[in-house]
Amino acid sequence: SSSRLFILRDITKIKSLEEERDEFISVVSHELRTPITIAEGAISNVQLLAKREDVAQVKIDEALEEAHKQVVFLARMVNDLGTLSRAERGIGDSKESIDITELVAQLQSEYTPQAAEKGLAFNVDIAGKAGNVYTSRLYLEELLQNLITNAIKYTPEGSVTVSVNRDCCNVCFDVRDTGIGIGKSDQKKIFDRFYRAEDYRTRQTNGTGLGLYVSAKLARKLGCKISVQSRINHGSTFSFMLPIEDPPQTSVQ
Numbered sequence: 001s002s003s004r005l006f007i008l009r010d011i012t013k014i015k016s017l018e019e020e021r022d023e024f025i026s027v028v029s030h031e032l033r034t035p036i037t038i039a040e041g042a043i044s045n046v047q048l049l050a051k052r053e054d055v056a057q058v059k060i061d062e063a064l065e066e067a068h069k070q071v072v073f074l075a076r077m078v079n080d081l082g083t084l085s086r087a088e089r090g091i092g093d094s095k096e097s098i099d100i101t102e103l104v105a106q107l108q109s110e111y112t113p114q115a116a117e118k119g120l121a122f123n124v125d126i127a128g129k130a131g132n133v134y135t136s137r138l139y140l141e142e143l144l145q146n147l148i149t150n151a152i153k154y155t156p157e158g159s160v161t162v163s164v165n166r167d168c169c170n171v172c173f174d175v176r177d178t179g180i181g182i183g184k185s186d187q188k189k190i191f192d193r194f195y196r197a198e199d200y201r202t203r204q205t206n207g208t209g210l211g212l213y214v215s216a217k218l219a220r221k222l223g224c225k226i227s228v229q230s231r232i233n234h235g236s237t238f239s240f241m242l243p244i245e246d247p248p249q250t251s252v253q
């Protein structure tokens, strides 16, 4: 009967959510295991080396640097997982009115020095008065920060540009870079958890492969979707759109 079918379907759904969670935990612990093993190995190596007298200091420094690198990586992973879990639990769901021009200016002062360190220009492109959006400040900031951090990370030379374009009802945020770009087949997978492009230049950077997975989740929370346009060796543009908040009616006295 149709009611039995309904129940069956419902159970399947609950089970798959549980399974998804279990699978996620198992994937996360797997991803954590490698850096922990490497850091642990490097530290016990230092302990051994430090007891010997004929050991060059550089050997100790190298092992410590490796351990440090892995711990930094672990910290980043835990940070991404924290953002993910906050979004999943709905912390930061509260909405407020956000002045777009102000928000972008704040990002500009935050990221211009970081871009300059790599010799990149950080540009902001806002035409006219951008207006306000009514949304979660935490999620919107985290989303833009993730896209900008990636743009800087995957751009060896040139620039990163945040542009804001609005029409009557919507505002489109673009984070554009002149970086390594993303191949067509990778473009479909970069939002998957722990996915990193096969490109050797990606592999030269540190990353958890969680940033865009978290970003996609944040975008869903904001009620939008991230789209990507990219050409290998030319750069990438990540975009999303939010509705403009109607300005309050000012009454003439």
Ligand code: ADP
Pocket (backbone or CB within 6 Å): 150, 151, 152, 154, 177, 179, 180, 181, 182, 190, 191, 195, 196, 197, 198, 202, 206, 207, 208, 209, 210, 211, 212, 213, 236
């Ligand atoms: P990661 O920690 O590796 O940066 P992300 O989830 O943030 O993880 O990104 C997934 C992958 O997408 C990256 O490993 C990289 O291959 C690719 N990617 C993301 N942003 C860019 C970009 N702006 N330019 C080129 N490749 C990018």
